[in-house]
Amino acid sequence: MAKLDAASRLYVVKSGKMPERSARDLTLGAAVRDLAALSVSRVLIESCNQDREDNRTIRDALGIHAPFVYDHASPSDPLLWLPDIHAWAWGRGGQMRAKIAHRIEVFML
Numbered sequence: 428m429a430k431l432d433a434a435s436r437l438y439v440v441k442s443g444k445m446p447e448r449s450a451r452d453l454t455l456g457a458a459v460r461d462l463a464a465l466s467v468s469r470v471l472i473e474s475c476n477q478d479r480e481d482n483r484t485i486r487d488a489l490g491i492h493a494p495f496v497y498d499h500a501s502p503s504d505p506l507l508w509l510p511d512i513h514a515w516a517w518g519r520g521g522q523m524r525a526k527i528a529h530r531i532e533v534f535m536l
Contacts, residue, residue, distance in 0.1 A: 435531055438453075438457050439533060451481075459488050461534075468495050469495055
């Protein structure tokens with residue numbers, strides 16, 4: 428995976444005391460604002476029991492007319508695998524992080 432020509436953005440919440448939903452809202456809002464500025468055409472989000480809240484967060488960040496199409500997909504969707512691998516390797520640290528560090532842009536929130 429480290430040899431694939433693919434990059435990921437990793438949004439990290441500095442506070443460990445923030446509730447998970449609040450952290451998800453903060454990171455998702457930052458990510459979609461950045462992606463809108465990058466003029467992406469499609470955003471795929473891993474589906475979970477929080478899809479409705481995610482949609483609200485996106486609307487709050489971008490308004491009712493997002494400049495890209497966004498949808499939630501099952502974790503089995505191959506388009507979600509690489510970001511998951513990048514996030515896992517980054518979180519693992521050490522040699523795993525070093526192998527993908529050139530592919531990751533980290534944003535501390």
